[in-house]
Amino acid sequence: MATLHVELVAVERMIWSGEANMVVARTTEGELGVLPGHAPLLGQLAEGGVVTVRTVEGEDMVVAAHGGFLSVTDRGVSILAETAEISSEIDVERAREALRRAEEAGDDPDALAAARRAQSRLRAAGQDA
Amino acid sequence: MAGNLRALRRRIRSTQSTKKIFSAQELIAGARIVRAQARVEASKPYAREITRVLSALAGSASLDHPLLTERQDARRAAVLVITSDRGFAGSYNVNVLRRTEELLSLLRQEGKEPVLYVVGRKGETYYSFRNRPVAETFTGFSEQPNYTDAQRVGEQLIAAFTAGEDDDETGAGADGVLGVDELHIVYTEFRSLLAQVPVAKRMAPLEVEEVEEFDYEREDRESGVTTGDSGVPTSYEFEPSPDALLDALLPKYVTTRIFAAMLESAASESASRRRAMKSASDNAEELAKNLSRQANQARQAEITQEISEIVGGADALVSAGADD
Secondary structure: OOOEEEEEEEOOOEEEEEEEEEEEEEEOOEEEEEOOOOOOEEEEEOOOEEEEEEEOOOOEEEEEEEOOEEEEEOOEEEEEEOEEEEHHHOOHHHHHHHHHHHHHOOOOHHHHHHHHHHHHHHHHOOOOO | OHHHHHHHHHHHHHHHHHHHHHHHHHHHHHHHHHHHHHHHHHOHHHHHHHHHHHHHHHOOOOOOOOOOOOOOOOOEEEEEEEOOOOOOOOOHHHHHHHHHHHHHHHHHHOOOEEEEEEEOHHHHHHHHHOOOOOOEEEOOOOOOOOHHHHHHHHHHHHHHHHHHHHOEOOEOOOOOOOOOOEEEEEEEEEOOOOOEEEEEEEEEOOOOOOHHHHHHHHHHHHHOOOOOOOOOOOOOEEEOOHHHHHHHHHHHHHHHHHHHHHHHHHHHHHHHHHHHHHHHHHHHHHHHHHHHHHHHHHHHHHHHHHHHHHHHHHHHHHHHHHHO
């Protein structure tokens, strides 16, 4: 069966690359799933969004990606993000703490962005945000 | 004579202790280069991907985004200079500042007024000492820049650039903010451990480099993969519209380039520092060697003099006794 070659790239490093059966992401327009053979596509990921990569081993890898783009070509899928974290690496306690701090900080744009980042981290880790 | 010897010994001691500092700095810088080089490498996949996405977009979106269009009457040009926070780095800062001066005089010749944005404490002091106006300074991260630092710089520059769009001869346009019409960056490129070259580049209005894309097409041809109609760019679906995507992507592209420049500069800074510290500790060792030679000579001369004084005294006593 055909697979997708997925590259997950953050600004400071390449986070993950490998073969997958499906990628589910949410762009600013809405949720979408990418299967092998998908038409070329460029999308902007929604703020605080979560990307799910179903690897060939059948595991779901959930990634919190901030400020990112999704590019689907006939060579595979690349997910570009300013910062990205794989769910297994997310420290839930710290994310909660960050969310609480950001919410206390009020309404300025930095705090709101921080809150969104913390929420997506929590969502990726399978927690309620 | 004895005072001279003591002074020499004191200089030897102080030379040796400064040498210890130099060699410690050398070791630190050496370790930092390795890390900085690794970070430069690690940031490359993203730069490659974003360039590829952008060239794909460039084929589809209408290319009249402000960051892409050349302004007819460019009057003010922002120059971002990347220097280090600390000294002890040999000619690193001097070189990058000299390259900046060249760019500034070139811009003035073209009738553009340069506006300086400075990264690093050394650049900051250079311009404040000369009483030159600086639009903004960013300090405290020259050795280990983070992406958030690049973002901060990028936001400022892009804001200035956007504000410059409606400026006219009389001054700030409708928005009342005096912006800039071009963005330039001066940083130090890390070619190898021995060669770091200061380079000046224009960031905006930018030309998207489409080299990557062509490489891919050739690769496909060579490996015999058929990717749709050859020669015709792949037609993409866009979410949201190409223009909205371009709006979101271009500032990120500029920031990525700033970040890449900062990382290269950080690697260059450590490399220059290591080289400077290596020659400083070599010089200190040489100096200590010469000084200890002098000290030995002085010590021997002192002993010789003491002996001849004793011998002379004994002789005098003997000859005085012989007279009795």
